[in-house]
Amino acid sequence: MASSAMTVAALIFSLFSLSNSINVFPLSSHYRSIGRPSPPFPSSLIKPELLKPIISYSSEKVYYEIKYFTQTLDHFNYVPWGYETFQQRYYGESIPYGSEEIAYKNACTHGYLSSAQALADYAMLIIDLKKNSSAEDSPVVVMGGSYGGMLARWFRLKYPHVCIGALASSTPILNFADITSPYSFNNIVTEDFRGESENCYKVIKNSWRKIHETVQQPGGLEELRKSFRICPNHISKDSLTNWLERAFIYTAMTDYPVPSNFLAPLPAFPIKQMCKAVDDAGDEVFKGIYEAANIFYNYTGDSMCFNLSNNSDAHGLNGWGFQVLISKKGEAADRWHARGTQVSYNGI
Incomplete structure (x- = not known):
């Protein structure tokens, strides 16, 4: 040959x-x-x-x-x-x-x-x-x-x-500052849930205000801890909302028609399953939101509670945050390290 x-x-x-x-x-x-x-x-x-x-x-x-x-x-x-x-x-x-x-x-x-x-x-x-x-x-x-x-x-x-x-x-080649709206990604995530159920979209949207109002009340954080099965070591409004946002964002990113295990074990059509949990909960907002988040974080049923202070980086998102910020904002690496910037994935 x-x-x-x-x-x-x-x-x-x-x-x-x-x-x-x-x-x-x-x-x-x-x-x-x-x-x-x-x-x-x-x-x-x-x-x-x-x-x-x-x-x-x-x-x-x-x-x-x-x-x-x-x-x-x-x-x-x-x-x-x-x-x-x-x-x-x-x-x-x-x-x-x-x-x-x-x-x-x-x-x-x-x-x-x-x-x-x-x-x-x-x-x-x-x-x-x-x-x-x-x-x-x-x-x-x-x-x-x-x-x-x-x-x-x-x-x-x-x-x-x-x-x-x-x-x-699936290439967002133009998703950069001054080219595409900074809200474009979150808008797509929103439409994914809204397209499945208008009620699901409204409940998730209103849940942020309800969480904020609950935190302002005496014993509010403890109520949220129990509602979302958070481990007793740590809870705050920001850590809870970030935890929930990640569940919705990652699920939208992996809303496949077959079971998958890319970011977490998930069923087929996970957004459909999340919205069903929200809709089935009726007026019990926190119950529905918890059941939805549970599909992403605990579909296997192995977790007894959720640790919000777990800062492990299983998917390399700390590096991804640095890389995206440098690419989008043109910020020099030395300036990043000088001020010790931390960027969460759901904020990008």
Whole structure:
């Protein structure tokens, strides 16, 4: 068979979301200085007129081999079978400098957490893989969904000499300040619930005011603790509302027609299930809201109470908050660290 350099079968390279990105590590010290231009990348543009025929119809011999890369589409969740091959640095187990403590220590080490750096990593890796596989003339198509789709589209724009095309799905490519309304994401989440049940939408909307009013009353926090089965170690109005907001937002993000386990174990059509819980509760607002949140946080029924002081970052959202803020507001990494900014995902 002819060498793989002769193939014109597309080398399909997945850029699916955070969890399915490429496992890369800090660049050599030669390229670590922030602001230093990246080294040029060799072109891999295909010149059809120079290629020999790869299929002989008369002899029915095929001079290329199609291979497939199996990747679980787990979106954000860092399950072992979803990240055993590729990750973007700073997410999952791809932590540069050996530990999170060092990687997030200051602007110099944290500054590599950006989409621009991720794209440069992809470009270097793809070129190296093709060179080591004697496939430098093989075309590459990048694919992605959600954040991975944004990377795919940006990759095609920034490195057109490395890939011949990009396929992107569910890609909010224009969702940036001064381009799209800052309320666009929350509006979509709202319409997801409103489209399922007008009453469900109204109850959730009015529940924020009811929670605020309850907090102002003597013993109000204790009433909320009991209503929402909160563990006795901590509760406040903000921690409770943030906890509820995350349940509604994440459920809207994973409102699939089949059971899933991306961010949490969920049934098929989870928004439908949430709204049914709210509607079935009638005038018992807190009961309905609790039952809805319970679908996201405790669908398996294993939790006896909910710990609002649990600051674990199972989905890498602390890094995501930093990356999004830097991308949207153009804020320098050193300013972020100087004032110790913390950004919750539901505020983005």
